[in-house]
Amino acid sequence: MKELEPGAAILVIDDEESLRNTFQFFLQNQGYSPVVTAATFEEAVREIGTRRYDLIISDIVLGGHTGIDVLKRTRELGLNCPVVMITGYPTVETAADAVRLGAFDYIPKPVDKETLLKTARLALKQYQLEEGQRRAEQERERNRAFLETVFKSVTDGIVTVNDNLDIMELNPAARLLLNELYPGLVDQRSIVPMCGLHTFSSLKKDLLYVLKTGQESTPTLCECDIEGGRKKVVSIAIAPLKDGAGGYEGAVMVLRDLTAPDPPQSGRRKQFHRFLGASDAMQAAYTLIENVGRLDLNVLITGESGTGKELAAEALHQESHRKNRPLVKVDCTAIPETLLESELFGHRKGSFTGADRDRMGRILQADGGTLFLDEIGDIPPMMQLRLLRFLQESTFYPVGQDMPLRVDVRVIAATNVNLKEKVQAGAFREDLYFRLRVIDVILPPLRERGEDILLLAHHFINEIAPKIDKNISGISDQAVQLLMGYHWPGNVRELKHVIERACVLCPGPTIATDHLSKEISHPVLPPVATSDADTDEGSQPHMAQPAAATELTPAECILQALQKSGGNKAKAARLLGIDRTTLYRRIRALQIDLSQIDT
């Protein structure tokens, strides 16, 4: 009788080719698919990292490794699929050990096909059952995570207290507000000291009423003095904290800040943390970072190279309640693939060749603070899986350790590749993408921040010139035009290098066109797309490397685009892959004579 487990994927690991092939042939014949084989521990680990298996059948002796190593690795990766050991008679005790360590079962050699089939069916059946339960648990966990996200992101402060008026939980908004109303209260983990303040004289009475009767209290409006001689008006509503079984286990306070907002800031900000820039695009980025910073959510920062993604991560950390805890940065591409795992998760002494002592990973270093994962788009599939597990559970296993560690870390990731496209191409896990991108901050390229180019250029001159004993005070009009007309593929980082070079070359007080590099004075621009279809909305052609560059000057490129669009500037901007304002700015900066265009 064939009992198929449709789609059940099986990995067979054995260093003996004939056995591998026999198992594969037999199991495939029974309808299991795919049945993949691996000859070594390393090959098996690679396989486990690249696809999902429902069952692993492993020889217990594997060259320098054992089937138990496979089992451990599988569990370290957070995978729960059953592992069945194949064992020779002399190693039955090791096999029994394997079962104690979590193997599903063992089959002694020579392997009887019926036993193999029976064990495989049993393992898959039990796995199916457990997976069902796990999925239900995950569903509950997702709901819980959703509620937690709401809890963390609402602007009202939410505090839960028990019968003794001890603080059980509070969201980031409550933490901020309570810190203003009563500095130090949150650390005392009790609401009692606040009840002692004259302003909150009815708070204790209301809390006790709710705790005693299980009824909501009438919301109160409190006016209180805060630091700097300012006042805050806060409404407090208290309700019983239901326990899901008809009873209640404490009270929940909802604090709403009703203070009239400060008058709008006069003028726009030219600086924000380490960012410089007064353009509209940067004003929007500053406000977003301010608002998102204080919410304890994972953030994905995207933007072209050199747009300041690291600065954004620093600013988000500084704006959060974690600012006095560490901000740990990891450039995922700077660390070789083989070391990335131990760099992030740490390792135990002896867990691999060269691990001569315990090592604390970056995640643990970031406990209580923020972990910044730069260039996240390039991490290998196995690391994607491990990171996902960490983000789902806030726990992780250092390499070679069986006991998980729990940490409280906010993750900020950054990438200059289009992660959504990578997800669509199957190169980045979708579940990880959504976990990382609870909120995204998109940094604009420099070419879309026209006025910032000069602001930054002058800032860099003031920073660099004194360091090399130069007295440089300005930039010639022609050089300004070139800087304004350039498309800055390397963004602010490139601008800084250009100014550094110009300062070195400039003998007098003014930077002139001669001091600018060839890319600026004779830029090679991306070729003009030939049809609207080449520049559909989502593909942002200016962000991609041009497939083939032309030797046209910027002015010629613009003229060519305008010719092609019959003088229609919106269409020409689309063809060039820039927005209309940038096109207008460049036309002005390059003093392009529009009368040359045949319309």
Ligand SMILES: Nc1ncnc2c1ncn2[C@@H]1O[C@H](COP(=O)(O)OP(=O)(O)OP(=O)(O)O)[C@@H](O)[C@H]1O
């Ligand atoms: N708005 C800005 N104001 C001042 N300096 C900036 C600004 N944006 C970027 N920089 C500077 O430009 C350089 C590059 O910034 P950063 O490393 O944050 O960019 P990035 O987007 O992370 O780049 P990559 O993707 O290549 O890692 C740094 O020296 C940074 O200080």
